[in-house]
Amino acid sequence: MNINMLMQQAQRMQKDVEANAKKAKEELAQTEVHAEAGGGLVKVTMTCRHVVKRIEINPELLQDEADMVEDLIAAAMNDASRQAEVISEQKMKAANAGTGLPPGLAGLF
Secondary structure: OOHHHHHHHHHHHHHHHHHHHHHHHHHHHHOEEEEEEOOOOEEEEEEOOOOEEEEEEOHHHHHOOHHHHHHHHHHHHHHHHHHHHHHHHHHHHHHOOOOOOOOOOHHHO
16 A cells, blocks of 8 residues: 555545534534423523523522522533533544544544
């Protein structure tokens, strides 16, 4: 096998990795996660690209102290963020499967 063939194969692999990563990122932007805190008193909807789409607060909760409301919002946001991260890692790992990239490099694309 000559060097030119190897270079062409590497370029094709790079284009495939870039295309797969782009597609996965587009899918993640459309994928939503739903999280809640306080037994459903606060609900958050977020994309897997960490864009918050909606925050729902039960009106009964608004009668409580602001500190509690803030803590529940933060808890729901953090839960949504963790869910989005897990899905993102899985999707990017799948997008880079079969490319021969070492595990640590897969997240770069």
